[in-house]
Amino acid sequence: MTKVAVVKSDSYDTQIVEQAITELLAHLGGMSKYIQPGARVLVKPNMLEGVDEGKCVTTHP
Known part of the structure; x- marks a missing residue:
């Protein structure tokens, strides 16, 4: 079975995005489960941006 995880980030601020990625990887078993040191x-x-009060979603350029 394939696992998929989604985490919402309310900002593109570096610290907030880093926290969201850490949370996302925790849902999948942590980074060390998939990536070896030095890799x-x-x-x-996939950064999305709502348009027209959330009725339409576009991929951030």
């Missing part, structure tokens, strides 16, 4: 990792967050 290179690219994290591609």
Whole structure:
């Protein structure tokens, strides 16, 4: 079974995004479950932006 985790971040502030990513990885068993020390990792967050009072959602450019 594939696990999916979603965490909402109310800001693009670096500290808030870092906290959200840490929380997200905790839901999946922690970073060390997937990544070995010294490994290179690219994290591609899917940043969304609500438009028209939440009726439409667009991917942040």
